[in-house]
Amino acid sequence: MSDLPPFSGDNPRCAKCGMRGAHTEWVPYRPPVYNGRAAERKAQPEHLRRACIRCGYRWQEDIVHS
Ligand SMILES: [Zn+2]
Structure with missing residues (x-):
């Protein structure tokens, strides 16, 4: 398994500038x-x-596992 964070969707919040997307x-x-x-x-x-x-x-981020 991967230790990457899961996919955060279409509007993630940037950790540096706070932008969504x-x-x-x-x-x-x-x-x-x-x-x-x-x-x-x-x-x-x-x-x-x-x-x-x-x-x-x-x-x-991790790929989507479905
Ligand atoms: Zn940013």
Whole structure:
């Protein structure tokens, strides 16, 4: 399971400027990148990228599980 916060709907409140409303972009799963034996970059789960429509602050949320 993901430890991302759940999808907050169409009018989330920006944590930085208080604006209600954010763009939403789906970001697919990214596999880890290996450099020799150690993972240089961890895998990133499928998620939604939210961006405030006023200040551009960005955060991540989980996809909808239904
Ligand atoms: Zn904002």
